[in-house]
Amino acid sequence: MTMLSTEDNELLTRVGPGTPMGELLRRYWTPALLVSEVPAPDSDPVRVRLLGEDLVAFRDTNGRVGLVQENCPHRGASLYFGRNEECGLRCPYHGWKFDADGACTDMPSEPPTSVFKDKVRITAYPTHESGGIVWTYMGPADTMTPFRDFGTDSLEPEHVQATKMHSTCNWVQAMEGNLDTSHISWLHQFNGVDDIPDDGSDKPGYPSNPMSWKFWRHDRAPRLEVEDTWYGFKYVGIRETPGGHTHVRMSAFCYPYHTVIATVPLGVRHGIFVPVDDHNTHRYLLNTRPLDNSRGVGGAPLFSVAPFKLARAEVGGNGVIHREYTAENDYGIDREEQRNLTFSGVAEFVSQDLMVTESMGPIYDRSQERLGTSDKAIIRMRRLLMAAAKSVADGGEAPATSAEHNYFEVRSAEKILEDGEDWRELGTDADPLVREMDVHGVRDRTPIAGS
Numbered sequence: 001m002t003m004l005s006t007e008d009n010e011l012l013t014r015v016g017p018g019t020p021m022g023e024l025l026r027r028y029w030t031p032a033l034l035v036s037e038v039p040a041p042d043s044d045p046v047r048v049r050l051l052g053e054d055l056v057a058f059r060d061t062n063g064r065v066g067l068v069q070e071n072c073p074h075r076g077a078s079l080y081f082g083r084n085e086e087c088g089l090r091c092p093y094h095g096w097k098f099d100a101d102g103a104c105t106d107m108p109s110e111p112p113t114s115v116f117k118d119k120v121r122i123t124a125y126p127t128h129e130s131g132g133i134v135w136t137y138m139g140p141a142d143t144m145t146p147f148r149d150f151g152t153d154s155l156e157p158e159h160v161q162a163t164k165m166h167s168t169c170n171w172v173q174a175m176e177g178n179l180d181t182s183h184i185s186w187l188h189q190f191n192g193v194d195d196i197p198d199d200g201s202d203k204p205g206y207p208s209n210p211m212s213w214k215f216w217r218h219d220r221a222p223r224l225e226v227e228d229t230w231y232g233f234k235y236v237g238i239r240e241t242p243g244g245h246t247h248v249r250m251s252a253f254c255y256p257y258h259t260v261i262a263t264v265p266l267g268v269r270h271g272i273f274v275p276v277d278d279h280n281t282h283r284y285l286l287n288t289r290p291l292d293n294s295r296g297v298g299g300a301p302l303f304s305v306a307p308f309k310l311a312r313a314e315v316g317g318n319g320v321i322h323r324e325y326t327a328e329n330d331y332g333i334d335r336e337e338q339r340n341l342t343f344s345g346v347a348e349f350v351s352q353d354l355m356v357t358e359s360m361g362p363i364y365d366r367s368q369e370r371l372g373t374s375d376k377a378i379i380r381m382r383r384l385l386m387a388a389a390k391s392v393a394d395g396g397e398a399p400a401t402s403a404e405h406n407y408f409e410v411r412s413a414e415k416i417l418e419d420g421e422d423w424r425e426l427g428t429d430a431d432p433l434v435r436e437m438d439v440h441g442v443r444d445r446t447p448i449a450g451s
Ligand code: FES
Pocket: 072, 073, 074, 075, 076, 077, 091, 092, 093, 094, 095, 096
């Protein structure tokens, strides 16, 4: 199958200012940091590196979040060390002060009669807080697209949940792991799956979570089908169950780096792969709507039967997940466990993904790949992204940015199909389950707010 030329690999992965992919990404509202990293008015400034640009975030006295260039335009000291006071960030070197819009509001090192400060501005990007994330728009003002509300603008405070984890590889190869359903039958496997009792949900309908593990292990070479959508595409991995039924895991890709992973019964949680720069990624997890699992669908939690730890943000912390397992400690791989208990030998679930995606190197040379039929979805994602970058470079619009779309429609699903059931209807408004959840008030169609 197709592999990428070296030029296409560069096109796909590079995100700095002026690169075609970097310009495409700058047409979308971009997660910059977690709201909880700038918790209160005049709290400490935070370094933010985003799409290869060094920035500083601060919450001003009125509660607005500013996101500005890191280096002071006077002689370049870092504004990270600045004083966040009285609605602006004041440089520690000579006291120049900038507000959240980038205007220089004070230049105390110049004579009081000077009008020089009116001529000085710093780069400042607009921000919008939603779902626990501070989003920003880094493109030119005249191409600004509406904020895409995936459901977070109307989320009750108790359902707001966002986390962030750093990964030392390019954003595309990090994201490819989320569009690769076949690896769940390998990387994340453990021998104890064979001992999970059959609870009778191997039949058309929604299986229990523990039974899903069994299906993934039973059929380890899923057939993939991809369907383009207005937001990107959705795809399924089709597996035969021990009972001879058709099990599907359907996941979604939404431009430019959102993924919604298959979940029983429906998925609404976004995995977002935001480039820090070409060689580093922030993996965000974003809760977009409360999902009512009290109706019993899904059964016991997925990880209640797995022998894996799950890295979590510290309770009472700011949502940033600190990694215990990294390249430096070989992801804590335990060779005895790998021989006897688990496929990977790595104790923490996400670290299993990080081990394989980071070990490819900062940017994998895709001209060296040998792709198989199970790589269909990642091939589609690459093609769509490269085509969109070229289109924007030619003056076109970035896909999936219109305010006309209902961004709540980006959903995933996992199910055993009834006879004649089409997986393409799962998770759409035609899916009875989606309608049922509407009744429960889960899907609140508020108008999409511009920002
Ligand atoms: S370098 Fe910032 S005020 Fe002089």
